[in-house]
Amino acid sequence: MSDEPRDLYYHDLFQDNQHLASGTGMYNQKPPTIAGSSAYNSQGFDPSYMSFTECLQGPMDYNSLASAFGLSPSSSEVFSSVEGNPKPIDVGDLGGGGGGGGSDNLVTPNSSISSSSTEAGVEEDSDKSKKDGQPKETEDGGESSKKVGKAKKKGEKKQREPRFAFMTKSEVDHLEDGYRWRKYGQKAVKNSPYPRSYYRCTTQKCTVKKRVERSFQDPTTVITTYEGQHNHPIPATLRGNAAAMFPPSMFTPQIRGPTFPQDFFVQMPQMGSQGGANSIYSQNLMNNPHQQYQLPDYGLLQDIIPSMFLKQEP
């Protein structure tokens, strides 16, 4: 399984919206000079990039972008098309796809990379063997009530929430996105010296999770994977914090022309590419950290992305 590149993000809407790409050719464009793009190529990423600016300033309007993200324009059925999609939405596997060798994620979509760098794996294995070889039995007097929450019926596969993955050029692993997150785990990533962190939204009844890892090929790139949909607005208290990191204008759709603090990548499936092919579609949103970008009227990135996970309560 590890030989086959996996879809970072799969969404039928991409097929539905293929006219967007075929009509404009934007998805077929070669990117402009992109810092670090070679790393993505070497990772097996599709070399078709476009800048987020191009995307936003191009013919794609908010609805198109929303559709590209899997949003319905109304945003009240954010993932309805996903849920109704009979095809496997395997974004959930980008971080490993569950156990069983599904360990290849977007960090290692390329088998040659997987086979060529094993240092992290070795470390992890030794660590694991240490742990697995010495099962600790003393804590609860042998009672394994620790994992009661994970109990589920036999044969009932846990349903994965739809996921979105973003690649962000940043020195900070955990990027502020306006929501409150609690870290609940960290794991060594196979074939990578960088660990993967697991976060959960701290808001009650919100089941959204977030996974953050750093690309071992391009350590300046942070890969953030969101899973699920927020059922609440962004905490007001955090808007300020986020605004401290991101320009305030990013949170006010009325204001245009923010300066993004870092390159921002959005990974999406490549148009027309499916099946065994590497369907990863990377967009380079910002090539130059210091460059100013004009965002169109339909909102700013930071408004778009959180809204992707906002689901109205029934």
Added chain:
DNA sequence: CGACTTTGACCGGCGC
């Protein structure tokens, strides 16, 4: 003292 992080252990899925 509450919220959050760290970290070792465990669970379950999957491939062999």
Added chain:
DNA sequence: GCGCCGGTCAAAGTCG
């Protein structure tokens, strides 16, 4: 069936 592996739990530690 076994082992690997990603994901999660939860106790302990840290921080403000």
